[in-house]
Amino acid sequence: MSERLIRLQNVRKVYKTRDREVLAVSDVNLEVNSGDFVSLVGPSGCGKTTVLKILADLHHADEGVVEIGGDTIPFVAGRDVGMVFQQALLLKWRKILDNVLLPAEILGLPLKASRERALDLLHMVGLKGFADRYPYELSGGMQQRASIARSLVHDPKLVLMDEPFGALDALTREKMNLELLRIWQESQKTIIFVTHSIQEAVLLGSRCAVLTAGPARMAEYFPIDLPYPRTLEMKTGDAFGAYTRRIYKLLNM
Structure with missing residues (x-):
């Protein structure tokens, strides 16, 4: 229970x-x-x-x-608490990995462990190989995947x-719905x-x-x-x- x-x-x-x-x-x-x-x-x-x-x-x-x-x-x-907004709100001057690491930096979490977790999360959300890209190099759906990874990097209990x-767009939205369900089941977070x-x-x-x-x-x-x-x-x-x-x-x- x-x-x-x-x-x-x-x-x-x-x-x-x-x-x-x-x-x-x-x-x-x-x-x-x-x-x-x-x-x-x-x-x-x-x-x-x-x-x-x-x-x-x-x-x-x-x-x-x-x-x-x-x-x-x-x-x-x-x-x-992790937050995901309607817009991805990624910092355009930071690479994707650095964007995902932002909550860990703000909370003062150990950088090495946080970096490893961020890379694992990027893999989980389907962005393996995109850690060194900038936000403008990603589609809207990919940017939202990065924002989901960012919301999880400090291992919150609630998202x-x-x-x-x-x-x-409607087709990307449906695809992201299924991806979010997969991420929820893998991460076992409360959403x-x-x-x-x-x-x-x-x-x-x-x-x-x-x-x-x-x-x-x-x-x-x-x-x-x-x-x-x-x-x-x-x-x-x-x-x-x-x-x-x-x-x-x-x-x-």
């Missing part, structure tokens, strides 16, 4: 400007076990990224309970992904993946959290009982269709 890594209970977040308050997140409840792949799906602007920022300790919740780690799974926010494939694509949420997640239009409120949180390894052919199956219809209904679509 996996141990619980995250618990959010009745979480609420308000952004304050000079002349008003904006309720971004309201009544979010979420439990994530170590090793889960949680798809966080909802319409644009509903507060999904705010939930990620709370989990990354970049924002603090105004109300509710936020528990990450604990006695059984010790957790340090800066050390134990947060904010629509990392949203800027890719929370934000998306507004219902099909992507079902294809990837071991569990799915559905958020309503902003302010974010948890409509439902349920397991996706489709076998691994997942395949694109599953999208044509009855079970896959039942999950997508369930999410459409929750979102009133």
Whole structure:
């Protein structure tokens, strides 16, 4: 039985400007076990990224309970979180290996061991032989592979992904979905993946959290009982269709 890594209970977040308050997140409840792949799906602007920022300790919740780690799974926010954004955000003047090593340098981890891990990760994400290339020499999908490797180099317990494939074309996006599933199964990390694509949420997640239009409120949180390894052919199956219809209904679509 996996141990619980995250618990959010009745979480609420308000952004304050000079002349008003904006309720971004309201009544979010979420439990994530170590090793889960949680798809966080909802319409644009509903507060999904705010939930990620709370989990990354970049924002603090105004109300509710936020528990990450604990006695059984010790957790340090800066050390134990990896982030992948919609854009790869690689430093153009650094080679790919040096980009992947950046979190290890910032955290002051031993360079030799980190370099070996970075090379292993580049191999795992399909970029063996590209360590000495610059970002402009890689395609968009390859750059995102490098950003995934960078998010793993310091061996975090939790990886947060904010629509990392949203800027890719449809075919590359599907290929990256399958690659991410392979990487998740090999790395055995806990992943929370934000998306507004219902099909992507079902294809990837071991569990799915559905958020309503902003302010974010948890409509439902349920397991996706489709076998691994997942395949694109599953999208044509009855079970896959039942999950997508369930999410459409929750979102009133």
